[in-house]
Amino acid sequence: MNSDSSKPVTAAVLVIGDEILSGRTKDKNIGYIAEYMTTLGIDLKEVRVVSDDEADIVAALNALRKRYTYVFTTGGIGPTHDDITADCVAKAFGLPIHHDPRAVAIMAERAAKTGTEMNEARMRMTRMPVGSELVLNKVSGAPGFWIENVIVMAGIPTVMQGMLDEVAPKLKTGVKMISETIRADAREGDVGTELGLVAKANPETMIGSYPFFDEKGDPNTNIVVRARDPEKLAAAKAAVEAMLVKVKAEMNKA
Amino acid sequence: MNSDSSKPVTAAVLVIGDEILSGRTKDKNIGYIAEYMTTLGIDLKEVRVVSDDEADIVAALNALRKRYTYVFTTGGIGPTHDDITADCVAKAFGLPIHHDPRAVAIMAERAAKTGTEMNEARMRMTRMPVGSELVLNKVSGAPGFWIENVIVMAGIPTVMQGMLDEVAPKLKTGVKMISETIRADAREGDVGTELGLVAKANPETMIGSYPFFDEKGDPNTNIVVRARDPEKLAAAKAAVEAMLVKVKAEMNKA
Numbered sequence: 001m002n003s004d005s006s007k008p009v010t011a012a013v014l015v016i017g018d019e020i021l022s023g024r025t026k027d028k029n030i031g032y033i034a035e036y037m038t039t040l041g042i043d044l045k046e047v048r049v050v051s052d053d054e055a056d057i058v059a060a061l062n063a064l065r066k067r068y069t070y071v072f073t074t075g076g077i078g079p080t081h082d083d084i085t086a087d088c089v090a091k092a093f094g095l096p097i098h099h100d101p102r103a104v105a106i107m108a109e110r111a112a113k114t115g116t117e118m119n120e121a122r123m124r125m126t127r128m129p130v131g132s133e134l135v136l137n138k139v140s141g142a143p144g145f146w147i148e149n150v151i152v153m154a155g156i157p158t159v160m161q162g163m164l165d166e167v168a169p170k171l172k173t174g175v176k177m178i179s180e181t182i183r184a185d186a187r188e189g190d191v192g193t194e195l196g197l198v199a200k201a202n203p204e205t206m207i208g209s210y211p212f213f214d215e216k217g218d219p220n221t222n223i224v225v226r227a228r229d230p231e232k233l234a235a236a237k238a239a240v241e242a243m244l245v246k247v248k249a250e251m252n253k254a
Numbered sequence: 255m256n257s258d259s260s261k262p263v264t265a266a267v268l269v270i271g272d273e274i275l276s277g278r279t280k281d282k283n284i285g286y287i288a289e290y291m292t293t294l295g296i297d298l299k300e301v302r303v304v305s306d307d308e309a310d311i312v313a314a315l316n317a318l319r320k321r322y323t324y325v326f327t328t329g330g331i332g333p334t335h336d337d338i339t340a341d342c343v344a345k346a347f348g349l350p351i352h353h354d355p356r357a358v359a360i361m362a363e364r365a366a367k368t369g370t371e372m373n374e375a376r377m378r379m380t381r382m383p384v385g386s387e388l389v390l391n392k393v394s395g396a397p398g399f400w401i402e403n404v405i406v407m408a409g410i411p412t413v414m415q416g417m418l419d420e421v422a423p424k425l426k427t428g429v430k431m432i433s434e435t436i437r438a439d440a441r442e443g444d445v446g447t448e449l450g451l452v453a454k455a456n457p458e459t460m461i462g463s464y465p466f467f468d469e470k471g472d473p474n475t476n477i478v479v480r481a482r483d484p485e486k487l488a489a490a491k492a493a494v495e496a497m498l499v500k501v502k503a504e505m506n507k508a
Binding site for chain 1: 274334370
């Protein structure tokens with residue numbers, strides 16, 4: 001991976017598919033990619049889910065690809081009429097689309113092995129914008145593709161995960177964000193104001209506050225401090241812990 | 255609910271929170287709301303996930319609220335410095351923000367009951383744009399709000415689900431989309447082209463194709479037909495089934 005500490009590397013995810021918007025299929029890719037990007041040191045900045053509609057897909061692609069280092073799409077690269085992602089990517093870039101000969105060879109070899117026919121539907125899965133790089137699919141054969149800063153992957157989670165492993169070594173990455181989680185053992189509403197002051201005093205860290213119900217069913221809070229610099233992270237963590245001690249002592253007095 | 259068959263009622267979801275984009279928290283609200291909307295007869299058309307950044311939230315709100323009947327937001331209405339959803343909604347609508355007196359009363363009563371203090375952080379949770387309706391929260395007290403076509407809900411799934419139940423009876427709804435799932439017992443690549451012809455011949459239905467690995471580990475396909483009109487749904491389902499019989503017979507011959 002090409003690590004460059006000078007500026008953050010950013011990404012967006014575009015999930016394509018009516019089945020996610022109807023609730024029929026529950027997306028499992030967003031959370032997976034989010035965690036994967038964090039591990040790589042790439043900042044996932046935005047996610048969009050759109051239906052299998054050409055105008056919507058093209059508009060979302062154009063908005064996202066201009067704004068972020070990478071756009072990862074999932075879904076819509078199968079063999080059926082509702083699989084229109086490749087056409088939409090070609091349209092967004094103003095590029096011609098063709099049957100990629102490397103993809104045709106992969107699909108033909110696989111068809112021969114599995115005793116299936118290299119028919120029109122399977123040929124559909126070899127269509128990609130001219131100039132694309134293949135993203136190999138070790139799970140089910142049909143490759144995704146990578147054109148400029150857009151990486152087009154399958155929607156099936158196991159296939160998508162394999163494709164992500166294929167492209168990861170080639171991605172530019174930034175300095176990894178590191179994080180510490182501090183369990184407050186306090187209600188969010190009891191520490192919120194003071195936490196805001198700690199956040200203001202530690203501008204090069206990101207401090208988030210996540211309420212949850214703990215094992216006793218009581219309201220509790222996880223405070224997550226994130227930073228790229230380990231020293232700044234440690235300082236902010238210490239400041240949060242000191243704040244918690246102080247606030248709890250004051251509450252016990254009251 | 256106010257059912258109006260003349261035009262579809264649409265919705266978007268805006269998920270707000272760094273914790274989703276970092277992968278630390280896995281979103282459980284998108285799929286839940288998607289299924290809920292389908293049951294109500296509301297078409298969920300788009301989902302966006304953005305970070306806790308004012309400019310990003312305001313831009314997404316303005317894009318979505320102008321385009322869809324309803325926008326449902328989740329997250330960012332807690333008591334801490336990173337909870338900025340209310341401010342962003344006020345800004346998007348150009349409305350002043352205030353401590354809603356009904357929300358203050360609810361929070362004060364709850365603070366008295368739980369022996370907690372009605373402090374600055376808890377007062378923060380009563381801020382909403384002037385003119386908002388409350389969305390009651392039976393789980394943890396702090397209400398969401400509803401202003402024009404934007405419904406602002408909590409990020410914690412149990413709280414969000416309760417809020418959705420509160421607003422559902424007041425939503426305009428369309429004619430429910432009904433669906434049938436046909437298990438193809440065939441590879442998607444073997445039926446894709448013919449399925450496209452069936453889809454073309456049944457323009458008032460939506461036909462989706464979803465590959466999966468079945469119980470034997472073999473590639474299989476679910477074909478989902480959706481329509482608002484039961485007769486059109488039945489006709490399209492019959493056409494899909496007839497197509498499957500024909501394609502499989504041809505494959506056996508070959």
